[in-house]
Amino acid sequence: MTSQALAPYSVVAFNAAKLSENKMHDDTVAKRFGFTGGLVPGVDVFAYMSHAPLALWGRDFLVRGHMAGRFGKPLYEGETATVTALERDGGLDVTIESNGIVCGTARATLASAPGPIALDDFGQGTAPAHEQRPPADERSYRPGAWLGIHPFVFSAEQQATYLKDIGERDPVYAEQGILHDGTLLRACNWALTHNARMGPWIHVGSTVQHLAPGHVGDQISVRAKVERNYENKGHKIVELDVLIVANGSTPIARVAHAAIYEPRQVRVA
Numbered sequence: 001m002t003s004q005a006l007a008p009y010s011v012v013a014f015n016a017a018k019l020s021e022n023k024m025h026d027d028t029v030a031k032r033f034g035f036t037g038g039l040v041p042g043v044d045v046f047a048y049m050s051h052a053p054l055a056l057w058g059r060d061f062l063v064r065g066h067m068a069g070r071f072g073k074p075l076y077e078g079e080t081a082t083v084t085a086l087e088r089d090g091g092l093d094v095t096i097e098s099n100g101i102v103c104g105t106a107r108a109t110l111a112s113a114p115g116p117i118a119l120d121d122f123g124q125g126t127a128p129a130h131e132q133r134p135p136a137d138e139r140s141y142r143p144g145a146w147l148g149i150h151p152f153v154f155s156a157e158q159q160a161t162y163l164k165d166i167g168e169r170d171p172v173y174a175e176q177g178i179l180h181d182g183t184l185l186r187a188c189n190w191a192l193t194h195n196a197r198m199g200p201w202i203h204v205g206s207t208v209q210h211l212a213p214g215h216v217g218d219q220i221s222v223r224a225k226v227e228r229n230y231e232n233k234g235h236k237i238v239e240l241d242v243l244i245v246a247n248g249s250t251p252i253a254r255v256a257h258a259a260i261y262e263p264r265q266v267r268v269a
Contacts, residue, residue, distance in 0.1 A: 006085040006092075009051050011167035013098070015077035017041045021193065024200040033200065033265050040075040042203030043189060045096060045104050047166045047182030052085035052094045053108035054170055062178055062213050064113055068256075069094075069106035070205040114211050117251040122223035122243045124148055127194035136196035136261045138229055141238045147224040149190040154183055159216050177216040179252075181208060188242045188257040191224035198261055204237070207256040214253070218246040227256075234264030 015025055015038050023029035027037040046069045053061045075081055079098040086093045091109040095102055123146030134140045156177070163173055166182060173180055185206055192198065214220060221244075228239040242255040 004087045006052055006056060006087070009048075009055070009083040011048055011081055011083075013040045013048075013075050013077055013079050013081045014044075014165050014167070015040050016044065016162075016165045022198065022201055024202055029200055033263060035074055037076050039202070040077060042071050042205075043182045043185035044166055045069075045071055045075055045081075046106070046185055046206055046208075047168070047180055048081055049083055049094045049096050049104060049106045050108075050181040051168065051170060052083055053092050053110075054172070056085070056087070056092060057110050059172055059176075059178075059213075060110060061108070062172070062210055064111055064210055065108060066111050066207070066209045067094075067106050067108040067181075068205075068207040069104060071104040071203070073101050073103045075103045111209075114209060117211060117243065117254070119223075119243075119245070119249070119251065122146075123225065124223055125195070130194075133195065133197045136192070136198045136201075140196040141192075141226050141229045141261065143226050143229055145226045147191045147195045147222075147226065147240070149187060149194045149222050149224075151219050151221040152187075152190075153219050154179060154216055156216050159183075176213075179214040179216065179218070179220075184208065184214065184244055184253050185255065185257070187220055187222050187244055188224070188240065188255050189259075191222050191240055191242055191257070192238065192259060192261065196261075200263065202260040202263060203258075204260055205258045209254045210252070211254065212246075212250060212252045214244070214246045219248065221245050221248065224257075235260045236262035 017025035025038040094106040125146035125148035224242040240257040
């Protein structure tokens, strides 16, 4: 099989989460964990990488594309992140690097039209009030539990700001009002943060199967099942199976979402 490289795509990384509840995006706190500064959110690193399959397959990727991404090294604000992609074996191998260091990798494919999703197969969790969230632990992220979020509607103004923040240059999002992968993955993050009080934590990877485009103005909710909660090398890790739903009735993506909800440094400190 022959391989063909896509033109490299570069963006100046921006940390839009400096003021978020997750202090791993704060310079002072992140340095205590051994990082150079606040981490650019993993959802945005994934968003940078998702430009490559969109450039290759166009809108079809947002309808039925699949991409599995992992983050190995941090990306910091102000760094130039370069996405390279190689067509191979019917798919696309994607790499993002900065300063010669690989920060993340992904494999993207364009599947045949996904089969129908039965909403009744997915439980509906109810997120507690913000001030009533329990601590993030083995009970709040119990395997088999169903988690929900406080539904949200992404406005045209929020869409414009987000596309600017991530330096997205493909016009399909602005012209057609389609929600970006980075926005969809934020909904998966909220399945964690809307249901438990988390300390500094790290998104380590996601696999997205697009089912239909979501749009500006849609009400977005999730039906998220805790698949695993385990410890690896001192880190406590949670894995979710998330169905993202528009307007209470239309599944738009299914996501396998993984995060270190308690880094080992917390207990060392």
